[in-house]
Amino acid sequence: GQQVMQIPQYQHVQEGEDFTTYCNSSTTLSNIQWYKQRPGGHPVFLIQLVKSGEVKKQKRLTFQFGEAKKNSSLHITATQTTDVGTYFCAGHANAGKSTFGDGTTLTVKP
Amino acid sequence: GAVVSQHPSWVICKSGTSVKIECRSLDFQATTMFWYRQFPKQSLMLMATSNEGSKATYEQGVEKDKFLINHASLTLSTLTVTSAHPEDSSFYICSARGTGTSGELFFGEGSRLTVL
Numbered sequence: 001g002q003q004v005m006q007i008p009q010y011q012h013v014q015e016g017e018d019f020t021t022y023c024n025s026s027t028t029l030s031n032i033q034w035y036k037q038r039p040g041g042h043p044v045f046l047i048q049l050v051k052s053g054e055v056k057k058q059k060r061l062t063f064q065f066g067e068a069k070k071n072s073s074l075h076i077t078a079t080q081t082t083d084v085g086t087y088f089c090a091g092h093a094n095a096g097k098s099t100f101g102d103g104t105t106l107t108v109k110p
Numbered sequence: 111g112a113v114v115s116q117h118p119s120w121v122i123c124k125s126g127t128s129v130k131i132e133c134r135s136l137d138f139q140a141t142t143m144f145w146y147r148q149f150p151k152q153s154l155m156l157m158a159t160s161n162e163g164s165k166a167t168y169e170q171g172v173e174k175d176k177f178l179i180n181h182a183s184l185t186l187s188t189l190t191v192t193s194a195h196p197e198d199s200s201f202y203i204c205s206a207r208g209t210g211t212s213g214e215l216f217f218g219e220g221s222r223l224t225v226l
Contacts, residue, residue, distance in 0.1 A: 001170075033214060042203055043154070045214040088153065090215070097144075098215065102153040 002027050004091045006101030014109050019076040021104035023089035031092045032065060032072045037103070038085040046074075046087075079108050112138045112208045116218025123194055124226055131189045131221045133204030139184035140206035144215070145177075148201045160187040160204075194225040 003026040013019055023032065031050045035043035047056055049065035049072060056063045062075045076083055086105045090098040113136040123129050133143055141162045146154040158179050159167040166179035176198075178190040191198055201222050205215040 031213065035215075035217075042217040042220045043205075043215075045216070048214060092213070097156070097159060100154045100156070105151065 002091065002093050002099045004089060004099045004101045006089055006104055008104055009102060010105050010107075012107045012109065013079050015081060016078050019079050019083070019106055021074050021087050021089075021106075023072045023091070023101045025070045025091045025093070025099075027070070027093050029069050029091045029093050033090045033092065033098065034063060034072075034074055035088045035090060036085050037088065041085075043088060076106075079106070081108050081110055084108050112136075112206070112216045114140075114204065114206050114216045114218045116204055116221055118221055119219060120222040120224070122224045122226065125195055126193055128190055128192045129194055129223060131191075131202055131204075131223075133187045133189070133206070133218050135185045135206045135216075138206075138208065140187075141184060143181060143187040143204055143206045145179060145187075145189050146203045146205070148203060148220075150201075154203065191223065194223070196225045199223055199225045
């Protein structure tokens, strides 16, 4: 079945440093979504990427979708303490079901 | 944005009892809802897809008789953990896909189950 691998599992950064998490799917995706889960909370939708090679930005966050639509990345520029949490990618290949990556937990030292 | 409400937020029960968790879409109709289980510091494990008016579709390895799912209306899906045991203790989360073009999933707040 479809697998979505996400690395790294954990990332500790100093406030102001950049952060990147990567997702790789075993199959070609129709779209990929990114979610953020704060400690003790539930996942919250960040963005969806659909087109091959697509790049989207949300303030300090940059999302990319690979040309082959099998990989994606989330990059945060100049991290802040409010960025802490676990970032999940969710790959959507079949109708209705998304496969979540294992998540990358980001901690930011002030 | 769309709101999905999950209840209860946390529950403690004795081993052998059954626990029901509700997932409601408050301002939209959801023909499909998803149930996940999440262990500490781990990812979301899809348990089943709940379909309104029909049987749920369970993922491989998930016991249908253990985790009963009912999706009786377009705004409510329930997960019942039957004859709960300590190993069933976990964080259970539901989600529903929004009706907009983004296809985003809206998650409930989650239910933390502790079985003594």
